[in-house]
Amino acid sequence: MNSEPNAIELQIAEYFSAIRSKDLKRLMLTLSQDARLYDPVGQPPQIGAAQIEDFFARVFDSFREVRLTEESMYVCGTSVAVKWVGTAIGPGGVSCAFAGIDTFECTEMGRINEIRAYWNAAPVMALLAL
Secondary structure, eight states: OOOSOOHHHHHHHHHHHHHHTTOHHHHHHTEEEEEEEESSBTBOOEESHHHHHHHHHHHHHHOSEEEEEEEEEEEETTEEEEEEEEEEEOTTSOEEEEEEEEEEEEOTTOOEEEEEEEEOOHHHHHGGGO
8 A cells, every 4th residue: 555645645635735835936936827716605606727726825915914724635536626725814913723634636647626715714705894
């Protein structure tokens, strides 16, 4: 049994690491050019690298800190589910904790084609009003 992470696991870990460091360039390198982001699921998707980059730039600019930490990752071929916990610090210095599950569809080489984020954004968005 191979315990070494494969290309997909490494790319998903890099995605979360880039979010924690608010490194937009690193984050975008994990995605395919025509990726789709549903964050949170139920909202209109961000389609393509330019829209996704704009979405994360707004998130990174709006919060002092956004930390998503993987608790568990389940890989089935090129599909991945990740249970994570998060903290965010708003512009006023107030923080909140939240949690969710992201599902990913990846290429064979590990580039992310689709992200579906299942979480309640309301407590995090409330930080922007404080």
